[in-house]
Amino acid sequence: MITRFAPSPTGYLHWGHAFSALTAFASAHEAGDRFILRIEDIDATRCRPEYEAAIFEDLAWLGLSWESPVRRQSDHMADYRIALDSLTARGLAYRCFRTRREVVDAMASAPHGPQEAFTGAALPAAEEARRLGAGEAFAWRLSLLAARDELGAAWDDLSFVDEIAGPTKARPELAGDIVLARKDVGVAYHLAVVHDDALQEITHVIRGEDLFEATHIQRLLQALLGLPKPVYRHHRLVMGDDGKRLAKRDKAETLSELRARGVTAADVRAGLGF
Numbered sequence: 001m002i003t004r005f006a007p008s009p010t011g012y013l014h015w016g017h018a019f020s021a022l023t024a025f026a027s028a029h030e031a032g033d034r035f036i037l038r039i040e041d042i043d044a045t046r047c048r049p050e051y052e053a054a055i056f057e058d059l060a061w062l063g064l065s066w067e068s069p070v071r072r073q074s075d076h077m078a079d080y081r082i083a084l085d086s087l088t089a090r091g092l093a094y095r096c097f098r099t100r101r102e103v104v105d106a107m108a109s110a111p112h113g114p115q116e117a118f119t120g121a122a123l124p125a126a127e128e129a130r131r132l133g134a135g136e137a138f139a140w141r142l143s144l145l146a147a148r149d150e151l152g153a154a155w156d157d158l159s160f161v162d163e164i165a166g167p168t169k170a171r172p173e174l175a176g177d178i179v180l181a182r183k184d185v186g187v188a189y190h191l192a193v194v195h196d197d198a199l200q201e202i203t204h205v206i207r208g209e210d211l212f213e214a215t216h217i218q219r220l221l222q223a224l225l226g227l228p229k230p231v232y233r234h235h236r237l238v239m240g241d242d243g244k245r246l247a248k249r250d251k252a253e254t255l256s257e258l259r260a261r262g263v264t265a266a267d268v269r270a271g272l273g274f
Contacts (some may be wrong), residue, residue, distance in 0.1 A: 001031040001033040001034075002028065002033060002036065002201055002203045003028040003034075003035055003202065003206050003234070004038055005024050005025070005035075005038070005059075005064075005066075006037075006038040006039075006193070007021075007040065008040045008041060008043065008046075009041050010046040012254035012255065013054065013058045013256075014239040014252040014253060014254050015238045015255075015268070015271075015272065017255075018207055020206070021064060022062065022064070022272060023233075023235055024206040024207075026274060027206055027233075034067065035065075035066055035201070036066060036166050037059065037066035037067075038071045038072075038196060039071070039073065040073050040193070042077075042185050042187055042188075043185065044074065052072075057256075058255040061259060062255075064263055072188075077187065080181075081187070081223060084140060084181055084186075084187065084191065087225075088226065090146075091143070092142060092146045093141060093143060094122035094139045094143055095123070095128060095138040095140060095141075096120055096138055096179075097131050097137070097138045100256070103118050106118060116176075117173065117174060117175055117176025118177055119145070120141060121143070121145075137183040137184075139179045139182050139183045139263070141177040141178065141180060142179075142180050142217075142221070144172065144177055147157060147220060150224065154256065158172070158223060158257070162233060163217075163231060163232070164209075164233060164234060164235070165212070165234070170216045170219040170220060171174060175213070178217050189216065190218055194218050194221045194225065194227055197227075198222070198225075202230050203230055204230060204232075205231070205232045206233045207236060209234040209235065211234060212234045255268070
């Protein structure tokens with residue numbers, strides 16, 4: 001068993017991160033196998049060196065150890081470009097010039113309303129050339145229609161195993177034409193994570209249940225790129241006193257704040273059931 005904890009250094013770790021990291025670490029430790037730490041820092045506008053340093057400090061404080069060197073995604077953008085080029089060369093991705101607002105508006109005007117996933121298509125060659133010539137920014141999006149055509153009957157067989165939910169049929173259509181590479185970054189989350197999980201030979205992806213839906217589209221990318229299919233476990237989320245899941249944006253109490261007020265690592269581990 002090879003597990004991983006892959007935080008983004010966009011803020012300080014809190015109880016929820018601790019639970020996820022400890023769950024992945026304990027699973028690998030009990031199996032006598034490997035635990036990997038990966039820093040997912042492709043979002044240069046939000047990631048900060050001080051947050052990354054705190055990740056290492058907090059995890060070491062919790063008693064975790066991991067293999068070196070630690071893969072930092074921002075150091076490997078060329079790897080993701082190769083994966084993206086593989087998809088674009090086969091006509092599985094297209095340039096999307098729409099703004100976020102335009103995408104939201106397109107979903108709102110869809111036949112089934114704003115809950116319908118976004119799907120689009122490549123522009124006519126002349127229009128695309130004009131926009132490129134004008135220097136307009138674009139994102140690369142995965143074409144679900146082209147992906148379905150390429151996989152053929154295999155599309156209906158897409159599935160994954162979740163150790164909690166059991167065998168699950170993958171339904172990537174629920175996510176729509178996801179972004180593979182953002183306008184301001186050479187890659188987006190889904191493409192980077194499936195690439196790195198395969199590269200690092202992750203056998204068990206252990207993460208929060210809030211990422212269960214992401215697994216559907218990631219399973220499709222694995223099939224398109226010929227990558228192995230790990231086993232998944234989407235564990236429960238740690239909730240705050242208000243009943244909502246802990247989140248950086250809501251300023252959930254951080255591990256460094258706990259440490260500063262005298263809470264010990266043993267207290268945290270015991271509080272989370274370890």
